[in-house]
Amino acid sequence: MSFITSRRSLARLGLGAGALLAAPRLTRAQAAFPERMIEVVTHAGVGGGTDITARMMMVQAAGEFKQELVVVNRTAGSGAQALQYLASKPADGHTIILVTQTHLLTQIRNRNVPQFADLVPLVRATDDPQLVLVRRDSPFRTAADLVAAGKQRSLRFGGTHVGGVDHIAIFSFGRAAGLQQPTLVPFRGGGEIVINLVGGNTDSALVNPAEAESQLRSGELRPLLALSEKRLPGFPDLPTAKESGIDCVASTVRGFCVLKGTPEDRVARLEQGLVRAMSGPIFKTYLENTGQSPDSVVGRAEWGAQLQAFHESGREALQALGLLR
Amino acid sequence: MRRARNPNHAIAATIAVVALCAIAATFTFEPVPPGLPGLGAVEFPRLVSGILLALALVLGLTAASPPTEEEVPRVSGQAWVIFALCLGFLPLVDMIGMIPAIPIFLLVVGRLWGGTAWPSLLLSALGMGIGIWIVFVKIFRLTLPKGWLGTMLGL
Amino acid sequence: MEGFLGGLAILVDPWVMLMVFLGTVLGIFVGALPGISGSTTIALMLPMTIAMGPIPAICFLGAIYCAANFGGSITAIMVNAPGDPSASATALEGYKMAEKGQAGLALGMSAVSSAIGGIFSIFVLIIAAPLLARAAYSFGPPEYFALAVFGLSMCAAIGGDSAVKNLIAAALGVLLATIGMDLTTGTERFAFGIDELADGIKFVPVLIGLFAVGEMLDQVVRRAEKAKIIAMDAARVPGMAEFRKCNRSIWLGSVIGTFIGALPALGATTAALIGYNETRRWSKHKEEFGKGSIEGVAGPEAANNAAVGGSMVPTLALGIPGSATTAIILAGLIVQGVRPGPHLFTEQPTLLYAVFASMLAANLFYLGLGLYMAKFFARISLVPPAILWPSVFVLSIIGAYGPDQSMGDVVIMLIAGVVGFLFRRTGFSPAPLIMGLVLGGKMEETLKQSLIIFGDDVSLFATRPIAMTLLAITAVGLLWPLFSRLWRLRVAPR
Numbered sequence: 001m002s003f004i005t006s007r008r009s010l011a012r013l014g015l016g017a018g019a020l021l022a023a024p025r026l027t028r029a030q031a032a033f034p035e036r037m038i039e040v041v042t043h044a045g046v047g048g049g050t051d052i053t054a055r056m057m058m059v060q061a062a063g064e065f066k067q068e069l070v071v072v073n074r075t076a077g078s079g080a081q082a083l084q085y086l087a088s089k090p091a092d093g094h095t096i097i098l099v100t101q102t103h104l105l106t107q108i109r110n111r112n113v114p115q116f117a118d119l120v121p122l123v124r125a126t127d128d129p130q131l132v133l134v135r136r137d138s139p140f141r142t143a144a145d146l147v148a149a150g151k152q153r154s155l156r157f158g159g160t161h162v163g164g165v166d167h168i169a170i171f172s173f174g175r176a177a178g179l180q181q182p183t184l185v186p187f188r189g190g191g192e193i194v195i196n197l198v199g200g201n202t203d204s205a206l207v208n209p210a211e212a213e214s215q216l217r218s219g220e221l222r223p224l225l226a227l228s229e230k231r232l233p234g235f236p237d238l239p240t241a242k243e244s245g246i247d248c249v250a251s252t253v254r255g256f257c258v259l260k261g262t263p264e265d266r267v268a269r270l271e272q273g274l275v276r277a278m279s280g281p282i283f284k285t286y287l288e289n290t291g292q293s294p295d296s297v298v299g300r301a302e303w304g305a306q307l308q309a310f311h312e313s314g315r316e317a318l319q320a321l322g323l324l325r
Numbered sequence: 326m327r328r329a330r331n332p333n334h335a336i337a338a339t340i341a342v343v344a345l346c347a348i349a350a351t352f353t354f355e356p357v358p359p360g361l362p363g364l365g366a367v368e369f370p371r372l373v374s375g376i377l378l379a380l381a382l383v384l385g386l387t388a389a390s391p392p393t394e395e396e397v398p399r400v401s402g403q404a405w406v407i408f409a410l411c412l413g414f415l416p417l418v419d420m421i422g423m424i425p426a427i428p429i430f431l432l433v434v435g436r437l438w439g440g441t442a443w444p445s446l447l448l449s450a451l452g453m454g455i456g457i458w459i460v461f462v463k464i465f466r467l468t469l470p471k472g473w474l475g476t477m478l479g480l
Numbered sequence: 481m482e483g484f485l486g487g488l489a490i491l492v493d494p495w496v497m498l499m500v501f502l503g504t505v506l507g508i509f510v511g512a513l514p515g516i517s518g519s520t521t522i523a524l525m526l527p528m529t530i531a532m533g534p535i536p537a538i539c540f541l542g543a544i545y546c547a548a549n550f551g552g553s554i555t556a557i558m559v560n561a562p563g564d565p566s567a568s569a570t571a572l573e574g575y576k577m578a579e580k581g582q583a584g585l586a587l588g589m590s591a592v593s594s595a596i597g598g599i600f601s602i603f604v605l606i607i608a609a610p611l612l613a614r615a616a617y618s619f620g621p622p623e624y625f626a627l628a629v630f631g632l633s634m635c636a637a638i639g640g641d642s643a644v645k646n647l648i649a650a651a652l653g654v655l656l657a658t659i660g661m662d663l664t665t666g667t668e669r670f671a672f673g674i675d676e677l678a679d680g681i682k683f684v685p686v687l688i689g690l691f692a693v694g695e696m697l698d699q700v701v702r703r704a705e706k707a708k709i710i711a712m713d714a715a716r717v718p719g720m721a722e723f724r725k726c727n728r729s730i731w732l733g734s735v736i737g738t739f740i741g742a743l744p745a746l747g748a749t750t751a752a753l754i755g756y757n758e759t760r761r762w763s764k765h766k767e768e769f770g771k772g773s774i775e776g777v778a779g780p781e782a783a784n785n786a787a788v789g790g791s792m793v794p795t796l797a798l799g800i801p802g803s804a805t806t807a808i809i810l811a812g813l814i815v816q817g818v819r820p821g822p823h824l825f826t827e828q829p830t831l832l833y834a835v836f837a838s839m840l841a842a843n844l845f846y847l848g849l850g851l852y853m854a855k856f857f858a859r860i861s862l863v864p865p866a867i868l869w870p871s872v873f874v875l876s877i878i879g880a881y882g883p884d885q886s887m888g889d890v891v892i893m894l895i896a897g898v899v900g901f902l903f904r905r906t907g908f909s910p911a912p913l914i915m916g917l918v919l920g921g922k923m924e925e926t927l928k929q930s931l932i933i934f935g936d937d938v939s940l941f942a943t944r945p946i947a948m949t950l951l952a953i954t955a956v957g958l959l960w961p962l963f964s965r966l967w968r969l970r971v972a973p974r
Binding site: 045046049051052055056058059072073074075076077078080081156161162163164167183185186187188191192194195196198199200201202210213214215217218282285286289290323 | 519520523524526527530616617618619620621661662663664665666675676678679744745794798799800801807808811814815816817819820821822823883884885886888925929932933
C-alpha cells in the first residue's frame with residue numbers, strides 16, 4: 001500500500017518538475033523568489049509535534065524552492081512570540097509561520113499580538129481528527145449512554161490546560177450534545193490524558209487516534225464517536241458525531257501562513273511549492289505513519305475557511321467559558 | 326582573620342521582602358473563571374510565601390556563626406568591572422551578534438582576569454568563537470542572534 | 481528467546497554497530513555541551529534517519545539518548561555546568577570532588593555507575609517491560625502527589641548545614657515553580673505580562689545560572705587565591721576500593737532510577753534528585769555529603785541513566801513517552817512505521833531486542849570511552865582560569881539560549897547566576913532550591929488535579945492505597961530521626 005502511494009507521489013513530483021521546466025518564462029518573470037533562505041517560525045520547541053511537522057515539510061521543500069529552509073523556534077507565550085517574530089520581519093514571503101489553533105486562541109485573548117486578520121493562510125499541513133474515547137470497562141457502551149449520563153451529571157474529561165484547544169473542543173462537544181457543562185481535568189499532554197483515562201481518573205477524553213494507538217489496539221480504550229466530517233478510514237464502523245446528531249467536529253490542525261501584505265504572486269508561489277513539497281513521499285509517509293488524515297494537505301481556500309470557522313467558534317467558546325475579558 | 330558581621334539579619338530581611346512581594350503579587354492575578362472545581366490559582370503561592378515568611382523569621386532569630394573573611398572574600402574593584410562586562414555581553418550581542426561578540430568578550434575578560442599571556446588568550450578566544458560557530462550554526466543549524474550589525478549586513 | 485538472539489545478531493552487523501558508535505560519540509559530545517541536549521540532537525537528526533531504515537535509525541537515536549545522559553555529567557563535574565538538567569545532582573558532589581583535585585575519580589565513577597545503571601535498566605526492560613508498564617496506569621495524580629511529597633520531604637537535610645536555610649531555599653524553589661500559567665485554572669501567575677515567564681520557569685536556564693554562572697562569578701572574586709592548583713591527583717581513575725564503597729549507592733540509584741523513569745510523568749532529573757536523597761539517607765558516610773562525596777556522584781548518575789531504560793518502558797510498551805527525549809524517539813519510531821505497544825513485544829520482537837541490544841552496546845561504548853577519556857577530560861582543570869571561566873560564561877549563555885532560542889531565557893539565567901553567587905556567599909545550597917523547583921511544581925499540579933478528580937473531597941485520598949503507602953513512608957522517614965533520638969535519650973542514662 002505504502003509502496004503504491006509513494007510511487008504515485010513520486011510520479012506527481014516528476015510531473016511537477018516537468019511543469020517547472022516547461023514554464024521558463026514564468027520562472028523568469030517572478031525573478032528570483034525565494035531569493036534567500038526561508039524561515040519557518042513555530043511556537044513548538046525543537047522536537048515537539050509541530051516542530052517535527054515543519055521539519056518533515058522541509059525535507060522536500062528545499063529542493064522545491066531551490067533555497068534552504070530553516071526552523072525558528074519561538075516558544076514563549078503560546079504562539080505570541082512566534083507571531084511577533086513573524087510581524088518583525090518584512091512581508092516578503094521569506095518568513096512563514098506554522099499556525100495551529102493555539103495561535104488563534106492566543107490572538108483572541110491577547111490583543112497585543114498580530115491578529116488573525118493580519119495573516120494570509122497558505123496551506124494546511126496536517127489534519128488530525130479527534131475521537132471520543134472511554135475505557136474498556138466504562139459503563140458507557142455507546143455514545144447514547146455517554147450523552148444520557150452527561151445530562152445527569154457533569155462528566156470529567158481529560159484535556160490540556162484551561163482555555164486551551166482541548167478545553168474548547170470539550171466545551172463545544174458538550175454543548176452540541178446537550179450535556180451539563182463537562183469538568184475539565186487538565187493534564188500535560190496526550191500521554192497523561194490517555195494514561196489517566198485507562199487508569200479510571202477521568203470519564204472520557206477527546207484524543208487523536210495516534211496518541212492512543214496502542215490502547216485502542218489492545219482494547220483498553222474504546223472509541224464512541226469520531227469528531228470528523230466523514231468516517232475515518234482507520235475506523236470504518238465508528239459513527240461520526242454528526243451522524244449521531246451531535247453537530248461537532250474537532251481536529252488538531254497545523255498549517256502555514258504568511259504576514260498580510262505579502263505580494264500575491266509570492267503567496268501563490270509559496271502555496272504551490274508547499275503543496276507540492278508535502279505531496280512528496282516523505283511527507284506522505286509521515287502522515288500515514290502518524291495516523292493523520294491522508295488528505296491533510298489542502299490549499300489556501302479550504303485552509304483559510306477552516307481557520308476562519310475555528311476563529312469564530314473559539315471566540316464564542318472562550319466567551320461562554322468566562323475566559324475572555 | 327577579621328570577622329564579618331552576622332549576615333543572617335540581612336538575609337532574613339531580604340527573604341521576608343521576597344515573600345511579602347510574592348503575597349502582594351498574588352492579589353494582582355486575574356480572577357479564576359467561574360465554575361472551575363478544585364483549588365484556585367492563588368492559594369498555593371500564598372501558602373508557600375507564608376511558609377517562606379515564617380522561615381525568614383526563624384532565620385532572623387537564630388544566631389548562626391558568622392562567616393569568616395576566608396569564606397566570603399571581598400569583591401574587589403576589578404571584580405566589579407568583570408561583572409559589568411558580563412552584563413554588557415547582552416547589549417554587545419544585540420549590537421554585533423553572538424558569534425563576533427564571543428571572541429571580544431573572551432579576550433577582554435581574559436585580559437582583566439590576568440595570569441595568561443596575550444597570544445594564548447587570542448588563540449583560545451578565536452578558537453572558541455569559530456568552534457561555537459561550526460557546532461551550533463553550521464552543524465546543528467540553530468539560529469544565534471545576528472544583532473543589529475548582522476541585520477544591516479543582511480546576513 | 482529467538483527474538484532475543486535475533487536482536488543480538490545486530491551486534492555483529494558492522495553498519496548498525498557503526499551507527500551505535502557514532503551515536504554514542506555524538507551523544508557524549510552534545511550531552512557535555514550546554515545548549516544542545518540529547519533531545520534537541522535527536523529531533524534534529526530525525527529527518528536524516530528516515531533514509532536509514534528502522535533498525536539502524538532507532539539504534540542510532542537510542543545510542544545518542546543513552547550517551548547524552550552520561551555526557552551531561554562531564555561538564556557538571558569539571559566546571560559545575562550541568563550539560564543536561566539530569567546531571568545537576570551530579571554537579572552537587574562531582575564539582576566539589578574536582579575542586580579537591582579528584583576530577584578523574586569523579587569522572588570515572590560517573591562512567592561506571594552510569595553504565596551499571598543503564599545496563600540494569602535495560603535488563604529490567606527486557607524482562608519486565610509489559611508488566612512494569614502496567615504500573616503507569618496505577619499512577620494518577622494522587623500517587624504522583626504522594627511521590628512529590630516524598631521527594632521533597634528530604635530537603636531539610638540535603639544541602640548546606642543549616643536546616644532553616646535549606647528549607648528557605650526549597651520554599652523559594654517551590655515558589656519559583658508557581659511562575660507562569662497555572663495548568664488547572666489557566667491563570668497567569670507572577671508573569672507580569674512577560675511571555676517568557678508566562679510559560680513557566682524552565683529548568684535549563686535556572687540550573688546553568690545557579691551552578692555554572694554562580695560559580696564563575698565566585699571565581700571572579702577568588703581570582704587571586706586560585707593560584708594553588710591541586711591537579712596532581714586529577715587524572716587518577718577509581719579503583720576497586722572506590723567501587724566497593726559505592727556499590728550500595730549504585731544499586732540503590734539503579735533501582736530508583738528505573739522505577740521513576742518508568743513513570744511517564746517523571747523523568748531523569750527527578751530520578752537523579754531522589755537518587756541523591758536516598759543515597760545520602762542510606763550512606764555510611766553522611767558527613768562527606770556536600771563536601772565532595774564519591775557516593776553522591778555514583779547514586780544520582782546510576783539513577784539518571786537507569787531512568788533512560790526506565791523511560792523506554794512506557795514508550796515501547798504503551799506507546800506513551802516516558803520523557804521529553806523518548807517523546808521524540810517515539811516520533812522517530814512512528815515515522816519509521818513502527819507502532820509501539822504491547823503487541824510490539826509479540827509481533828516484532830527482533831526489532832525490539834535490536835533496540836535493547838544497541839542500547840546495551842551504547843552503554844558499553846560510553847563506559848569504555850568515558851574511562852579512557854576521563855584522564856583527558858580531567859585536564860580541563862589545568863586550563864588557565866582566565867581562559868576557562870570566561871568560556872564557561874559564554875557557553876552558559878548559549879546553553880540558556882539554545883533550547884528555545886530565547887534571549888529571555890538568557891536573562892533568567894543571568895538572574896539565577898546572581899542568586900547562585902549570593903547563595904555561595906551566604907551559606908545556602910542550590911540543591912534544595914532545585915528540588916523545590918522540580919518537585920514543587922509537580923506537587924501543586926497533582927494536588928489540584930487530584931482535587932478535581934475527587935470533586936474537592938480530600939478524604940478520597942484514603943481510597944488510593946499506593947498514595948497512602950507513599951505518604952506513610954514519608955511520615956516514617958521524617959519522624960524516624962526524632963524517634964531514634966528520643967529512644968537514645970531514654971536508653972542513655974542506664
